[in-house]
Amino acid sequence: MRVASNQAAPPNQPAESLSKDRRRSPAARSEPLAAERGAEPPYLDRDDRVALFRFMVLHRAIEERGVSLYKQGKVPGSFYDGRGQEATCVGAAFALGPADPVCPLIRDLGAHLVKGTSPRAVLAHYLGRPGGVSAAREGNVHFGDATLGVLGMVSMLPDMMPVAVGMAMAFKLRREARCSLALFGDGATSVGDWHEAMNFAAVQRVPAIFVLEHNGYAYSTPSSRQFVVDPVERAAAYGMLGVSVDGNDVEAVFDVVRQARERALAGGGPTLIAAHTMRMHGHGLHDDASYVPAEQLAEWAARDPIALQRARLVALGVDVETISASVTAEVDQATTEALAMPLPDPATATTGVFCDGEAIPMGLGLAPWSGFR
Numbered sequence: 155m156r157v158a159s160n161q162a163a164p165p166n167q168p169a170e171s172l173s174k175d176r177r178r179s180p181a182a183r184s185e186p187l188a189a190e191r192g193a194e195p196p197y198l199d200r201d202d203r204v205a206l207f208r209f210m211v212l213h214r215a216i217e218e219r220g221v222s223l224y225k226q227g228k229v230p231g232s233f234y235d236g237r238g239q240e241a242t243c244v245g246a247a248f249a250l251g252p253a254d255p256v257c258p259l260i261r262d263l264g265a266h267l268v269k270g271t272s273p274r275a276v277l278a279h280y281l282g283r284p285g286g287v288s289a290a291r292e293g294n295v296h297f298g299d300a301t302l303g304v305l306g307m308v309s310m311l312p313d314m315m316p317v318a319v320g321m322a323m324a325f326k327l328r329r330e331a332r333c334s335l336a337l338f339g340d341g342a343t344s345v346g347d348w349h350e351a352m353n354f355a356a357v358q359r360v361p362a363i364f365v366l367e368h369n370g371y372a373y374s375t376p377s378s379r380q381f382v383v384d385p386v387e388r389a390a391a392y393g394m395l396g397v398s399v400d401g402n403d404v405e406a407v408f409d410v411v412r413q414a415r416e417r418a419l420a421g422g423g424p425t426l427i428a429a430h431t432m433r434m435h436g437h438g439l440h441d442d443a444s445y446v447p448a449e450q451l452a453e454w455a456a457r458d459p460i461a462l463q464r465a466r467l468v469a470l471g472v473d474v475e476t477i478s479a480s481v482t483a484e485v486d487q488a489t490t491e492a493l494a495m496p497l498p499d500p501a502t503a504t505t506g507v508f509c510d511g512e513a514i515p516m517g518l519g520l521a522p523w524s525g526f527r
């Protein structure tokens with residue numbers, strides 16, 4: 155089910171709020187307007203559809219490299235990836251404006267990348283190097299770059315949801331045309347904070363978007379042993395719209411989040427989006443996911459989000475091999491540079507952990523905007 159658009163499409167953000175180093179200048183576009191594009195999905199031109207594909211490929215390639223480095227003993231701690239869930243985080247982040255903050259989970263590297271975090275910084279973070287995101291002070295997938303509007307994750311159960319609601323409340327009180335977005339797993343929906351955040355957000359009609367990554371398992375607990383009613387149906391009980399979407403279809407995810415954002419900025423309050431997807435690996439590398447039936451994984455493998463977008467682009471005549479090769483080269487280069495960085499000085503271990511000066515403003519439009527029309 156798709157959300158019906160509730161207003162004419164506004165431009166995503168005023169042009170003056172766009173970062174100078176944004177990925178592409180809207181003025182540089184040669185594509186026709188959406189209304190003239192026929193078969194193309196609304197708001198996405200060919201460049202956008204390619205960008206969505208590239209971000210997903212980059213997400214997967216960086217994590218594959220992370221797994222390899224982890225197995226070589228070069229990544230401290232444990233390692234978690236989002237294989238199979240790339241479309242949900244990439245599609246959701248792509249629909250945000252440059253000043254809209256996002257609270258990603260450990261599975262959502264693509265959201266960091268869309269917001270402008272560099273592969274080099276991510277790999278350096280995995281490797282514990284000072285050049286990593288937030289100087290590699292957190293666990294290897296708990297990171298965020300506040301200047302880009304990406305919040306480092308506290309926990310996924312669902313502690314970032316009240317944080318997203320708080321930010322949205324601030325935007326409402328300050329009358330800023332911004333919204334916040336929180337991503338969380340189905341395990342989070344059984345915890346009290348989730349209900350408090352949903353209720354408060356609906357009562358206050360804050361501009362927040364909640365994206366549930368419904369991957370069927372909370373760690374090893376299948377959804378059937380966690381809830382009887384699909385969590386998306388709870389949205390109505392709180393007084394907000396609940397929408398289900400194919401979480402492996404990056405363009406569909408983009409579209410529901412885009413519409414939720416329009417609604418939020420128009421004062422229509424929060425939206426709960428349930429993106430149905432599959433975690434193709436265990437909770438972390440220490441978990442072999444032997445509790446997941448092989449047939450279930452095979453079914454989802456046949457619906458791989460990257461393969462789906464790839465097929466679309468091939469039909470459009472896009473040279474996907476060249477894109478994939480450029481991603482590999484970018485990750486190779488980023489890995490080389492990250493490995494060349496010195497390990498941190500232990501004396502600096504607590505530097506920057508606590509705020510000892512001015513707080514960093516949260517994503518004041520510095521993030522390169524995806525730039526969809």
Ligand SMILES: Cc1ncc(C[n+]2csc(CCOP(=O)(O)OP(=O)(O)O)c2C)c(N)n1
Binds near residue numbers: 341373
């Ligand atoms: C408050 C809190 N309790 C427990 C944990 C340990 N823990 C981390 S992830 C997880 C399950 C998460 O399930 P879900 O949100 O569905 O995410 P998935 O692993 O399926 O992607 C648990 C129990 C935690 N991180 N924080």
